[in-house]
Amino acid sequence: MVIVMSPKASEEQVQAVIEKISEHELDVHRSTGKSRTILGVIGTRIEIDPRDMELIEGVSEVIRVTEPYKLASATWQPEPTILDIQGVKIGGGHFVVMAGPCSVESEEQIQAIAGIVSKAGARILRGGAFKPRTSPYSFQGLGENGLRMLQDAADAHGLLTVTEVMDASQIDLVGRYADILQVGARNMHNFALRKGLGRAGLRVFLKRGMSATIREWLQAAEYILAGGNKQVMLCERGIRTFEDYTRNTMDISAIPVVHKLSHLPIIADPSHGTGRRDKVPPMARAALAAGADGLMIEVHNDPEHAQSDGAQSLFPGQFQMLMREVTQIAPLVHREL
Amino acid sequence: MVIVMSPKASEEQVQAVIEKISEHELDVHRSTGKSRTILGVIGTRIEIDPRDMELIEGVSEVIRVTEPYKLASATWQPEPTILDIQGVKIGGGHFVVMAGPCSVESEEQIQAIAGIVSKAGARILRGGAFKPRTSPYSFQGLGENGLRMLQDAADAHGLLTVTEVMDASQIDLVGRYADILQVGARNMHNFALRKGLGRAGLRVFLKRGMSATIREWLQAAEYILAGGNKQVMLCERGIRTFEDYTRNTMDISAIPVVHKLSHLPIIADPSHGTGRRDKVPPMARAALAAGADGLMIEVHNDPEHAQSDGAQSLFPGQFQMLMREVTQIAPLVHREL
Amino acid sequence: MVIVMSPKASEEQVQAVIEKISEHELDVHRSTGKSRTILGVIGTRIEIDPRDMELIEGVSEVIRVTEPYKLASATWQPEPTILDIQGVKIGGGHFVVMAGPCSVESEEQIQAIAGIVSKAGARILRGGAFKPRTSPYSFQGLGENGLRMLQDAADAHGLLTVTEVMDASQIDLVGRYADILQVGARNMHNFALRKGLGRAGLRVFLKRGMSATIREWLQAAEYILAGGNKQVMLCERGIRTFEDYTRNTMDISAIPVVHKLSHLPIIADPSHGTGRRDKVPPMARAALAAGADGLMIEVHNDPEHAQSDGAQSLFPGQFQMLMREVTQIAPLVHREL
Amino acid sequence: MVIVMSPKASEEQVQAVIEKISEHELDVHRSTGKSRTILGVIGTRIEIDPRDMELIEGVSEVIRVTEPYKLASATWQPEPTILDIQGVKIGGGHFVVMAGPCSVESEEQIQAIAGIVSKAGARILRGGAFKPRTSPYSFQGLGENGLRMLQDAADAHGLLTVTEVMDASQIDLVGRYADILQVGARNMHNFALRKGLGRAGLRVFLKRGMSATIREWLQAAEYILAGGNKQVMLCERGIRTFEDYTRNTMDISAIPVVHKLSHLPIIADPSHGTGRRDKVPPMARAALAAGADGLMIEVHNDPEHAQSDGAQSLFPGQFQMLMREVTQIAPLVHREL
Secondary structure: OEEEEOOOOOHHHHHHHHHHHHHOOOEEEEEEOOOOEEEEEEOOOOOOOHHHHHOOOOEEEEEOOOOOOOOOEOOOOOOOOOEEEOOEEEEOOEOEEEEEOOEOOOHHHHHHHHHHHHHHOOOEEEOEOOOOOOOOOOOOOOOHHHHHHHHHHHHHOOOEEEEEOOOHHHHHHHHHHOOEEEEOHHHOOOHHHHHHHHHHOOEEEEEOOOOOOHHHHHHHHHHHHHOOOOOEEEEEOOEOOOOOOOOOEOOOOHHHHHHHHEOOOEEEOHHHHHOOHHHHHHHHHHHHHOOOOEEEEEEOOOHHHOOOOHHHOEOHHHHHHHHHHHHHHHHHHOOEO | OEEEEOOOOOHHHHHHHHHHHHOOOOEEEEEEOOOOEEEEEEOOOOOOOHHHHHOOOOEEEEEOOOOOOOOOEOOOOOOOOOEEEOOEEEEOOEOEEEEEOOEOOOHHHHHHHHHHHHHHOOOEEEOEOOOOOOOOOOOOOOOHHHHHHHHHHHHHOOOEEEEEOOOHHHHHHHHHHOOEEEEOHHHOOOHHHHHHHHHHOOEEEEEOOOOOOHHHHHHHHHHHHHOOOOOEEEEEOOEOOOOOOOOOEOOOOHHHHHHHHEOOOEEEOHHHHHOOHHHHHHHHHHHHHOOOOEEEEEEOOOHHHOOOOHHHOEOHHHHHHHHHHHHHHHHHHOOEO | OEEEEOOOOOHHHHHHHHHHHHHOOOEEEEEEOOOOEEEEEEOOOOOOOHHHHHOOOOEEEEEOOOOOOOOOEOOOOOOOOOEEEOOEEEEOOEOEEEEEOOEOOOHHHHHHHHHHHHHHOOOEEEOEOOOOOOOOOOOOOOOHHHHHHHHHHHHHOOOEEEEEOOOHHHHHHHHHHOOEEEEOHHHOOOHHHHHHHHHHOOEEEEEOOOOOOHHHHHHHHHHHHHOOOOOEEEEEOOEOOOOOOOOOEOOOOHHHHHHHHEOOOEEEOHHHHHOOHHHHHHHHHHHHHOOOOEEEEEEOOOHHHOOOOHHHOEOHHHHHHHHHHHHHHHHHHOOEO | OEEEEOOOOOHHHHHHHHHHHHHOOOEEEEEEOOOOEEEEEEOOOOOOOHHHHHOOOOEEEEEOOOOOOOOOEOOOOOOOOOEEEOOEEEEOOEOEEEEEOOEOOOHHHHHHHHHHHHHHOOOEEEOEOOOOOOOOOOOOOOOHHHHHHHHHHHHHOOOEEEEEOOOHHHHHHHHHHOOEEEEOHHHOOOHHHHHHHHHHOOEEEEEOOOOOOHHHHHHHHHHHHHOOOOOEEEEEOOEOOOOOOOOOEOOOOHHHHHHHHEOOOEEEOHHHHHOOHHHHHHHHHHHHHOOOOEEEEEEOOOHHHOOOOHHHOEOHHHHHHHHHHHHHHHHHHOOEO
16 A cells, blocks of 8 residues: 655654554555655555545545455466366467357257357357346246256257356356356346355356446456356456447457456457447457457347347347358457367 | 337338337337338337337337336325334435444444434434455454344334345345345345345335446336335435546435435435545535435444444544534425434 | 556566656655565656556556646645635635526526526526537527627626636637636637636636546646636536436535635536436535535526526526525535625 | 327326427327327427426426437438548548557657658558647647648658647648648537538548547537538547546447448547557457448657657557558458558
């Protein structure tokens, strides 16, 4: 922590701050300049709230200098984490495409879509069984039946599966069926869920919260890593801004930023990031060109009759076209499908 | 729903939209102007995703016209909801102050604070037993022991209690101790928790999510009301914006807006809304002057040694001063303490 | 400036930073801790871009510690600036109300409104002559004729005037008629205008830009103060956020924050801050309760036929009622009308 | 405009709205449903403020249906605008790279950089002569001398020029030297500048304001087009959000959105969009992959000693590498350099 004193601070005020710090058994380095004094607090083991210092008379500003995460940080693990799920690798140059419908709607639907996306080159099948809908009056998913259908369809077409877990109490159930457990954007701050997943040791796909900074997102990952679970992927899916033409504003720059700050793989979800089918291919290409480690794309065999999010689901032909573009761009940015 | 066709839309395109709507067995009213055609869809029973219509050729814009909530709406219940908790009334001109520490830390601490806030005029004691901390390495609360201490302190000083429930699985436990269950900002979108509270029939204090629009906040309330639970209060606690001097930007205008759109009481939390002790009294006065139905204020007997959020907790003397100001301003805006 | 080295930084990297700093003839204070090194740079006379340091290998973070404004800072002038315009005082406990229409529309209109607001207790008449309209096809104001009508109406009713200047080339013209020159939110970043006003020595009413931080707003004031002009007032009029029910989100907390950081008076404009007539009185009361030094309120004798912004203009009766409330609340927060 | 009545609106209230509309000599189409009435107002010639209608008793919501711009709209001109500046084409599949320093600093500097960027494949030289600096104490540019140096360097290396014009009074001067006049983000809302450029008939490069919606940006372009000037390009350079790791959040999705709404070319500026050199290449690739019509890149022969924005300027070698990547990706998205 660095404590910047006001240019008008008296010597007594400087001493009061030093005393306050020593209550915490920490060392202080003092730099006294012509215009003001700066105090460096080094070796912070316990957490001090910077605001506590800021409220002391004579203090102008307090700056926290240690990253609030460690296991997620590239400082401590410079080489990228590479997940290997039954031979499918993600991260460190290995690029993966996850595709499928918003919701599992029926045996026929998920089987048909699994066939389409597998043939086009996806390796992981997505599909929701428990749906977090904004309105209490909307379709809420097929539940455990949906999970079973998803697994069957994936098995039939040689795919892995990813699906959302909405509550700590569902971890066991969902973990019995799925290869990867998704934490949705609205649940990034769900502490019980984070803790449960840390203990469970299942692979986690952690979406960025709608208003989460990159720092908070990495802190959320830290919770899971701190529980002993190293298999975490991040997913950028758009943040909330004043611009309302798109459902969210996809923060493509988060991709190179995460690659600098962390070793964890980062996947992009342009379907939720834009909310509109016609914007998905350009944003998918953009995410890849910026260095993403994978894509999650909503695809439906009949988007116009989908029970949820049909408007952001690609038609099969659009997905095939996108996969061809992905195949062409990937080698230019050193990504291997 | 209103569907605005492009000025260049052909008659075939207009017909295609009409056909699509009739798939849903809804009525269409057509208005054909010189420059463009507008289609009004009336009597919507099932939910159509406006984006599905927007993607049809020739459609320029689609506008949803029904509010996505009904039980929470002032349209359907114009008279304000007044909660009556063992004689303490909230809403419809009845103003209440909830006060106490961020976390229950010990028997002595919570008893001391209960005495202070009760004497100054608060009617409800707040205090966290399960703490959602951003870092996995911070103090996480006293758990059930904390709940018991909170209840004991409240009983000893004639106060009611409000405390946070962090997960659907905790509802029963917390409900055994507390009079009001708080849903934190990070949990506004927790679907399992909302549903559980809808069924539980316990009083709910629903904080606005950090990036939630007022519309989404009322939809979250709708989930709880739809479960059969009518005892819901809303709490404005600041939203996330680009301004970073304050921890959040308190949206004071949400107070008159909610009063127009809904019948539910709205309480203001300037402690979380600003994150800094010296900003709490001015923002508390502002919230009252804008018509809030109550305040939630963090108060600590020794803020400088609080285990969490000491920087935003008032000293006892500051709280007493604030209560005197509140008492003076309240009658000017027709609020009765 | 404080430069935080990475925990993994080598001694060579630390030396490279020190060398880079000494290029600028500045002193470095080094604090070497167990986990990392922190470098304090003190006595910065010339400006270094912190990002230049951040890009050096081994550097983890760089923090600027000096406020980027000085003349506007409460550090250097703790006592509040009080403007005295022909006996009307603003700041330091003196509260003022500015009121009038969005645009001057005609002799009759502005005379009628001047009479209404003067009688109700306003001291300054507002009214636009040059209107910055979002659409090129909307009413653009009466120009110099409007300025003359505004001045005549103010003179006839013992009021001062405030009106917007939209471009550096208009300063002389507007300055011949108005007592206070308003810089609109869209012009806060207009450098030519700022510089011209710094030299002109006319009183300035500086609105906060729609997406300006408080820091940037004070820097904009610094530009004018640095030109030798000390008569600057600030005006909070709402910032842009994701919430779209209100036109802008009025940042009431900016009022106590500005009072802490600066000595300049701060006025609130709830008309633009909310964009809706029914939200103006609660937000005006809130701003006063939070400690504002004044209010700017749009009032029209016939809002339903106003040529611009009628929806956010109060009816005469509403304004009279608001002035009664203001008169009651002001003494409770130590403001004198 | 569509006016949605409240489900509780009385017949008198509906009639009052219809009367109000007929004051404006507009036609009303009425749709009366089981639950509510919707009024469609068609043929709007004059502008009505939707808020005026919203405030009438019984009205629930008012929706404007016409785009607030026409000349900028793809509805009225579906084929893309292609600028042809002395043989350099921009738009409609023609891709261009603009590169150069933030500021022109000296004859030697701008000549050296012009040589570097020209050789690497850029066609347009950028460089500021008048600098809008946040602090009044920073380097403010070389003025007319800078313009002359920019033109000389461009001529010597067969390049066109683009430079910023900061005020309406500068249009003539800057227009004498530069091929393209840039309107900076802080000036997007400068009405005097917009109008002057509309009349001037010079090519305009219009940056998006930091908090401007895409709609407002297109309205700003409309102002210039409405003056009779058809040669307008748009530039996405990042918007302001809560994320503060990057200087701004580059809204890559604005690229496909603008291509759908408008016929004007859209260029991306990842230097200002990210503010950090190491993030420029990935975001430049992303913008191209999303379909941008060009890039504006800051390049310096000695970034570490640049007088402004060195931290976001590429080294010559980085720019050459980026140009190679651009050359490889362009054909995959049907862009021709």
